Amino acid sequence: MATNTAVDVVMPQMGVSVSEGTITKWSKSVGDTIEADETLLEISTDKVDTEVPSPASGVVTEILVQEGETVEVGTVLARIGGEAPAAAPAPAAPEPATQPAAEEATAAATEGQAAPEPEPTPAPAAHAPQPAAADNGKAFVSPVVARIAAEHGIDPTQVPGTGTGGRVTKKDIVAFVEAGASPAQPPAPEPQAQSTPEPAQPVASAPAAAPAPSAAKPAAAPIPATVGSAQAGETLEPMSAMRRGIAEHMRRSLDTSAHVTSAIEVDMTRVVQIREKLKKEYQAAYGVNPTYLAFIARATIETLRDYPWVNGELRGDQIVTRNYVNLGFAVELADGKGLIVPNLKNAETLNLLGMAKGIAEIAKRARDKKLTPDDVAGGSFTITNPGGYGTFHGTPVISQPQAGILGTYAIVKRPWVITDEDGADAIAIRSMMNLTLTYDHRLVDGAYAGRFLRDLRERLQGWGETDY
Amino acid sequence: MAEKTYLQAISDGLRTEMRRDNRVFVLGEDVGVYGGAFKVTLGFQEEFGSWRVIDAPLSETAIVAGATGAAMMGLRPVAEMQFADFVSCAWDHLVTVAAKQRWRAGTPVPIVLRLPSGGGFSGGPFHSQNPESSFAHIPGLKCVCPATPEDAKGLMISAIEDPNPVLFFEHKHLYRRIKGEVPDERYTTPIGKARVHQEGDDVSVITWGAMVYTAEEAAKLVDASVEIIDLRTVLPWDKQAVLDSVRKTSKVLVLHEDTRTGGFGGEIAATIAEEAFEDLDAPVRRVTAPDTPVPFSPVLEKAFIPQAEGVANALKELISY
Numbered sequence: 001m002a003t004n005t006a007v008d009v010v011m012p013q014m015g016v017s018v019s020e021g022t023i024t025k026w027s028k029s030v031g032d033t034i035e036a037d038e039t040l041l042e043i044s045t046d047k048v049d050t051e052v053p054s055p056a057s058g059v060v061t062e063i064l065v066q067e068g069e070t071v072e073v074g075t076v077l078a079r080i081g082g083e084a085p086a087a088a089p090a091p092a093a094p095e096p097a098t099q100p101a102a103e104e105a106t107a108a109a110t111e112g113q114a115a116p117e118p119e120p121t122p123a124p125a126a127h128a129p130q131p132a133a134a135d136n137g138k139a140f141v142s143p144v145v146a147r148i149a150a151e152h153g154i155d156p157t158q159v160p161g162t163g164t165g166g167r168v169t170k171k172d173i174v175a176f177v178e179a180g181a182s183p184a185q186p187p188a189p190e191p192q193a194q195s196t197p198e199p200a201q202p203v204a205s206a207p208a209a210a211p212a213p214s215a216a217k218p219a220a221a222p223i224p225a226t227v228g229s230a231q232a233g234e235t236l237e238p239m240s241a242m243r244r245g246i247a248e249h250m251r252r253s254l255d256t257s258a259h260v261t262s263a264i265e266v267d268m269t270r271v272v273q274i275r276e277k278l279k280k281e282y283q284a285a286y287g288v289n290p291t292y293l294a295f296i297a298r299a300t301i302e303t304l305r306d307y308p309w310v311n312g313e314l315r316g317d318q319i320v321t322r323n324y325v326n327l328g329f330a331v332e333l334a335d336g337k338g339l340i341v342p343n344l345k346n347a348e349t350l351n352l353l354g355m356a357k358g359i360a361e362i363a364k365r366a367r368d369k370k371l372t373p374d375d376v377a378g379g380s381f382t383i384t385n386p387g388g389y390g391t392f393h394g395t396p397v398i399s400q401p402q403a404g405i406l407g408t409y410a411i412v413k414r415p416w417v418i419t420d421e422d423g424a425d426a427i428a429i430r431s432m433m434n435l436t437l438t439y440d441h442r443l444v445d446g447a448y449a450g451r452f453l454r455d456l457r458e459r460l461q462g463w464g465e466t467d468y
Numbered sequence: 469m470a471e472k473t474y475l476q477a478i479s480d481g482l483r484t485e486m487r488r489d490n491r492v493f494v495l496g497e498d499v500g501v502y503g504g505a506f507k508v509t510l511g512f513q514e515e516f517g518s519w520r521v522i523d524a525p526l527s528e529t530a531i532v533a534g535a536t537g538a539a540m541m542g543l544r545p546v547a548e549m550q551f552a553d554f555v556s557c558a559w560d561h562l563v564t565v566a567a568k569q570r571w572r573a574g575t576p577v578p579i580v581l582r583l584p585s586g587g588g589f590s591g592g593p594f595h596s597q598n599p600e601s602s603f604a605h606i607p608g609l610k611c612v613c614p615a616t617p618e619d620a621k622g623l624m625i626s627a628i629e630d631p632n633p634v635l636f637f638e639h640k641h642l643y644r645r646i647k648g649e650v651p652d653e654r655y656t657t658p659i660g661k662a663r664v665h666q667e668g669d670d671v672s673v674i675t676w677g678a679m680v681y682t683a684e685e686a687a688k689l690v691d692a693s694v695e696i697i698d699l700r701t702v703l704p705w706d707k708q709a710v711l712d713s714v715r716k717t718s719k720v721l722v723l724h725e726d727t728r729t730g731g732f733g734g735e736i737a738a739t740i741a742e743e744a745f746e747d748l749d750a751p752v753r754r755v756t757a758p759d760t761p762v763p764f765s766p767v768l769e770k771a772f773i774p775q776a777e778g779v780a781n782a783l784k785e786l787i788s789y
């Protein structure tokens with residue numbers, strides 16, 4: 001159904017911990033017609049990249065946030081249907097100040113139906129290039145303006161713009177700097193008032209308290225050291241949101257947990273035999289491959305019952321243990337340019353078949369970029385499986401705030417000393433695999449980790465025909 | 469110091485070098501008895517004799533090839549193409565032999581090719597082109613495009629002195645229309661150095677040849693301080709002068725009379741984007757002729773060659789950006 005009243009498209013809440021998102025691509029432009037549920041735009045959050053479907057059918061009348069911009073959850077991104085705005089796209093910066101106006105306008109449109117002009121409306125849609133403080137920051141910032149802003153620690157949105165559409169020109173920002181502007185300030189574009197440090201909370205906090213940020217005028221904040229031009233033979237490419245997220249998380253994890261890794265050798269011969277038998281059955285009946293990973297995951301879940309701290313978390317000075325396992329799996333993306341760790345919620349309720357299905361399904365969604373942020377949040381323990389490439393050992397990084405991560409490695413046939421029923425030793429050809437447990441030594445002790453690995457090994461080595 | 473036309477200044481430069489250096493001689497179609505199609509060498513044969521002012525057969529190939537051979541034997545030939553358009557007949561000798569000889573064999577080829585170029589007088593597609601960008605793409609050549617009488621004389625002398633093949637693009641529309649003070653004595657204008665034709669703060673126009681005057685006219689039509697950079701030489705070109713101006717104004721218009729695609733303005737715009745990106749406050753604009761042959765019809769030719777009004781409009785857009 002096409003709408004007469006405008007429908008707002010807002011930045012969706014992509015999972016509980018996500019507070020903002022970046023517009024990566026608009027699939028439609030202003031004036032295009034769109035069907036409900038047709039993809040309107042693509043967004044990127046620090047958890048996932050996803051498509052946002054249109055909430056209604058109609059004409060895209062306004063696009064308020066441009067590609068590359070990052071906005072808070074709930075920010076109006078576009079409007080579908082309703083009356084096209086009279087003049088330039090209304091600045092819909094999520095400033096509290098402009099919000100009521102925007103809502104009022106929407107409300108008026110709702111009631112007024114097709115009425116040409118719902119009277120007063122404090123329309124923010126001013127045509128003339130007046131210093132549209134609310135708008136110019138959302139508009140294009142030219143390279144030279146960006147550079148001057150960075151050098152002087154200025155937020156360009158605070159500079160009154162006189163260029164086309166209120167754009168901040170080089171002259172505007174140079175004048176702003178010469179007028180003695182102070183660095184990035186909240187509202188009030190009144191440079192004079194801000195240059196005097198306001199003793200709002202005089203010596204309120206400890207002696208260590210730095211001078212109020214308003215007073216601190218970073219002398220020409222240097223451009224981040226990473227900015228620069230490529231040397232001969234080098235190529236530069238910007239980090240994706242995912243890569244930034246991974247980089248931040250990996251560093252933070254190593255700075256947080258006391259990583260220790262223990263390894264154990266597991267005789268997987270029985271599992272190999274049983275899997276061979278089950279394979280046909282599972283494939284034929286359920287279309288699912290009972291992977292080694294599914295076996296290991298099942299055995300891990302069972303073992304975690306006895307070692308709750310491995311499935312636990314240090315939260316402040318509390319130790320968190322759980323009666324469930326949200327089991328994470330590290331999945332490499334199809335383009336090889338990223339890794340994501342979705343988790344199977346309540347994996348302790350899954351049998352071998354359910355586990356195999358669950359892993360296959362979530363890995364596929366990860367590769368197809370169809371994960372929801374909740375798929376990647378709330379994990380309690382993680383398995384990473386680099387063994388597919390033949391590696392026999394590794395020291396994975398813990399996915400925070402978990403306490404451990406299990407590494408599984410290549411299964412290879414090796415000569416192995418076994419003891420038969422008569423107590424005689426013999427060398428046999430066995431399918432061997434190494435497992436590592438990397439744990440946070442703040443919570444998990446070495447002996448505890450060793451016992452966990454031992455029990456896990458026993459479960460795998462003693463896998464019975466009827467176990468599932 | 470005397471006021472001279474652009475054409476007289478070229479003539480003056482050439483005569484100065486011929487009087488000073490016996491190795492310098494001119495050759496071309498009708499350069500002798502007739503004094504050249506545009507009378508640049510009028511009276512030269514009387515003064516220097518027919519062995520130093522040679523009427524060549526109607527073959528640009530023979531003219532350039534002969535000049536190249538003479539240069540390799542130690543002479544300093546200055547060859548005239550009646551119109552720059554015809555140099556294409558000599559492409560092989562110029563581009564394959566003269567431009568590469570020094571690299572290939574170490575022998576300098578100090579030839580000068582005088583190339584009367586440009587439109588504005590209904591010369592049509594064969595007599596109006598500005599082929600400098602074709603040659604600016606050839607390593608081993610130098611290309612100069614003076615805009616003022618003073619530079620025309622100084623660059624002519626530099627071109628003759630230079631040990632490399634130098635293409636001297638002299639704009640026909642400037643020949644008698646542009647007059648200026650020209651020093652009487654011998655002097656050189658450096659190849660590869662631009663000139664600030666007019667200083668300004670708000671927007672830069674990078675141009676050369678006859679378009680310098682179009683830019684000057686356009687600057688009068690806008691309410692802003694326009695800086696005009698006259699490149700004077702497109703190969704090698706004065707990158708530093710251009711970047712300095714870009715860093716000052718942050719807004720750039722590249723203007724040339726040649727057609728757009730593959731025109732030298734693209735090279736300038738790309739260099740600005742590469743080396744002065746963080747100084748730009750607006751996209752680099754180009755104003756050029758469209759991608760067609762030069763039309764005969766005066767009305768169409770006026771629409772083809774960038775005019776002051778069009779340049780002014782582009783300047784206004786840049787200023788208000």
